[in-house]
Amino acid sequence: MSVLLIAEISGAYIALSATAKALSAVAPLGPVTILAAGDGVDPAPLAALDGVAKVLHVEGADYGHQMPESFSELILSIAPNFTHIVAPATAAAKAILPRVAALLDVMVITDVTKLESADTFERPIYAGNATQSVTSTDPIKVLTIRTAGFDDAPAAAAAPIEGVDPTTGSDLSNWVEDRVVKTDRPELTSAGVVVSGGRGVGSEENFAIIGALADTLNAAVGASRAAVDSGYAPNDMQVGQTGKVVAPDLYIACGVSGAIQHLAGMKDSKVIVAINCDAEAPIFQVADYGLVTDLFEAVPALTEQLK
Amino acid sequence: MKVLVPVKRVIDYNVKVKVKADQSSVDLANVKMSMNPFDEIAVEEALRLKEKCIATEVIAISIGVKKSEDVLRQALAMGADRAILIEAANDVHMDIEPLSVAKLLAKVVQAEEPGLILAGKQAIDNDMNATGQMLAALLGWGQATSASMLEITNGSAQVTREVDGGLQVVNVKLPAIVTCDLRLNEPRYASLPNIMKAKRKPLQAMTPSDYGVDVAPRLVINTTVEPPARAAGEILGSVDALVSKLKEVGVV
Numbered sequence: 225m226s227v228l229l230i231a232e233i234s235g236a237y238i239a240l241s242a243t244a245k246a247l248s249a250v251a252p253l254g255p256v257t258i259l260a261a262g263d264g265v266d267p268a269p270l271a272a273l274d275g276v277a278k279v280l281h282v283e284g285a286d287y288g289h290q291m292p293e294s295f296s297e298l299i300l301s302i303a304p305n306f307t308h309i310v311a312p313a314t315a316a317a318k319a320i321l322p323r324v325a326a327l328l329d330v331m332v333i334t335d336v337t338k339l340e341s342a343d344t345f346e347r348p349i350y351a352g353n354a355t356q357s358v359t360s361t362d363p364i365k366v367l368t369i370r371t372a373g374f375d376d377a378p379a380a381a382a383a384p385i386e387g388v389d390p391t392t393g394s395d396l397s398n399w400v401e402d403r404v405v406k407t408d409r410p411e412l413t414s415a416g417v418v419v420s421g422g423r424g425v426g427s428e429e430n431f432a433i434i435g436a437l438a439d440t441l442n443a444a445v446g447a448s449r450a451a452v453d454s455g456y457a458p459n460d461m462q463v464g465q466t467g468k469v470v471a472p473d474l475y476i477a478c479g480v481s482g483a484i485q486h487l488a489g490m491k492d493s494k495v496i497v498a499i500n501c502d503a504e505a506p507i508f509q510v511a512d513y514g515l516v517t518d519l520f521e522a523v524p525a526l527t528e529q530l531k
Numbered sequence: 532m533k534v535l536v537p538v539k540r541v542i543d544y545n546v547k548v549k550v551k552a553d554q555s556s557v558d559l560a561n562v563k564m565s566m567n568p569f570d571e572i573a574v575e576e577a578l579r580l581k582e583k584c585i586a587t588e589v590i591a592i593s594i595g596v597k598k599s600e601d602v603l604r605q606a607l608a609m610g611a612d613r614a615i616l617i618e619a620a621n622d623v624h625m626d627i628e629p630l631s632v633a634k635l636l637a638k639v640v641q642a643e644e645p646g647l648i649l650a651g652k653q654a655i656d657n658d659m660n661a662t663g664q665m666l667a668a669l670l671g672w673g674q675a676t677s678a679s680m681l682e683i684t685n686g687s688a689q690v691t692r693e694v695d696g697g698l699q700v701v702n703v704k705l706p707a708i709v710t711c712d713l714r715l716n717e718p719r720y721a722s723l724p725n726i727m728k729a730k731r732k733p734l735q736a737m738t739p740s741d742y743g744v745d746v747a748p749r750l751v752i753n754t755t756v757e758p759p760a761r762a763a764g765e766i767l768g769s770v771d772a773l774v775s776k777l778k779e780v781g782v783v
Contacts, residue, residue: 234695234696289699291701292664292667292674292676293673293674296668314695315677315692315693315694315695316694316695318660318664318676319664319674319676319677320664321664322629322659322660322661322662322664322665322668323664323665323667323668323674324668325630325661325665326630326633326664326665326666326668326669327668329630330630330749331628331629331630331748331749331750332629332630332659332661332665333750334658334659334660334661335658344753348658348758349557349656349657349658349755350542350548350557350655350656350658351655351658352758353547353548353557353757353758354548354550354557354755354756354757354758355755355756355757355758356752356753356754356755357752357753357754357755357756358750358751358752358753359750359751359753360749360750360751361749361750361751362749394673395704396671396672396673396703396704396707397673397674397675397701397702397703397704397707398701398702398703399699399700399701400689400700400701400702401699401700402694402696402697402698402699402700403691403697403698403699403700404696404697404698405696405697417782441783449713452714453713453714458697459679459693459697459698459714460693460694460695460696460697465655465658466652466653466712466713468695473782474777474782474783484547485544491758491761494782495777495780495782496761496764497773497777503766508764508766509761509763510761510764511764512761512764512765513764513765513766513767513773513776513777514764514765514766514767515766515767515769515770515773516766522770525770526770526773526774529770529771529774530774530783
């Protein structure tokens with residue numbers, strides 16, 4: 225058994241927690257080689273994770289932009305040495321790994337939440353309303369790991385770092401620009417506390433009260449699809465079946481009704497608090513603690529008390 | 532150019548799913564089925580390209596049970612010109628895997644030579660998010676997934692993609708595959724006259740063997756179970772009560 229883990233890297237930035245969580249998920253399978261492909265990336269933090277046998281480091285602008293055509297070509301060039309090709313289930317990996325799997329003529333298995341064995345995996349289907357256990361009959365397993373349920377792999381003695389040549393690259397697609405929102409708040413999928421707002425928040429301006437509570441708790445800000453569609457919050461804050469999946473210690477849902485698509489993204493949180501003026505809102509069915517009240521009174525009051 | 536739009540018949544997104552007693556799959560007998568919502572967005576986007584005279588013909592295709600004809604008729608009623616049905620399963624519980632779907636679609640692409648494929652980014656049943664990418668790989672085409680904006684100019688597609696940190700804009704050479712996210716557009720409803728008209732639009736019925744594609748699954752499904760339910764919580768009377776509870780369980 226030999227595992228190739230694709231580190232989540234955008235430009236020079238390594239999403240270390242996402243990569244470390246995927247690593248702890250797959251480490252029981254055997255020695256893990258990490259592919260660190262980026263643009264100006266320092267792979268040393270990856271080499272210092274427990275369970276890493278080796279880091280392969282490669283540089284290229286297309287890799288930094290996570291362009292699927294060039295990136296899958298790169299993975300293909302080293303794939304024959306591995307039985308498992310895995311990555312944390314990020315937006316980039318979701319674009320790249322199915323492409324890799326098709327080129328290897330194997331079926332990709334996305335959003336794996338549990339590895340039962342080297343060939344048997346659990347994943348949620350139907351927006352998390354069912355869990356399926358599947359056994360792959362393919363010679364190479366290509367997986368994306370839903371990291372929310374795994375702990376970060378701890379630090380260890382540094383593994384060797386080896387340079388790899390980039391492959392030719394592809395001109396099928398070109399990067400134009402990133403429109404990325406800079407934030408000082410913790411990253412949504414790995415934050416210990418998430419405060420999220422729904423349609424009930426009412427406007428982009430009102431979202432400030434969600435942000436204020438989040439800042440008090442050093443939390444990330446999330447949003448329901450309704451809030452994102454209404455323009456109250458940017459798309460990268462969306463929690464749910466098609467957005468981000470989070471499992472923080474504390475999830476505070478403010479003015480979120482709790483459509484099944486939203487619940488799919490947060491129902492594995494350890495403690496869920498719901499604040500909503502509608503006592504019938506489905507969010508209360510998954511909440512540990514509920515406040516049936518006006519969020520515009522309760523949220524600032526909560527912020528004040530927790531300061 | 533022709534635009535090809537794959538559409539899937541899935542459980543309606545409002546239906547509460549139940550797992551079959553034998554744990555073989557989710558129970559799809561006698562539940563409301565609809566077009567996968569992301570595929571509806573793809574159909575809509577194709578129709579808008581036709582209205583802008585960029586697309587010349589919109590072809591909807593579905594792979595699955597015979598009843599998938601329903602979602603093809605819906606695509607035709609929305610405005611697609613013709614449809615292809617590849618009957619690949621006779622039991623609604625048999626989900627054709629994305630790799631097999633991609634192989635079949637690749638064959639159809641060879642025959643139809645579309646300039647663009649617009650697909651949903653994922654099906655809301657298996658949530659795999661794979662078919663578009665796999666098809667792009669098999670065809671050696673460029674791909675842009677999770678599109679929230681699409682512009683066709685000079686033989687390429689400029690696509691704004693929803694990614695983890697925000698948005699990414701890429702330019703993909705045509706022919707290409709673009710998979711559609713929620714905010715790309717709002718699909719139209721089919722009017723009654725168009726629903727009637729759709730019944731007479733051409734629908735070609737095919738089978739996987741017509742294309743020489745083996746659709747045998749690579750994944751063996753062991754069990755399908757319902758996730759553990761959360762225990763009922765409690766409704767508290769005040770913010771004070773909430774704060775003391777949160778302190779009690781140690782999360783603040």
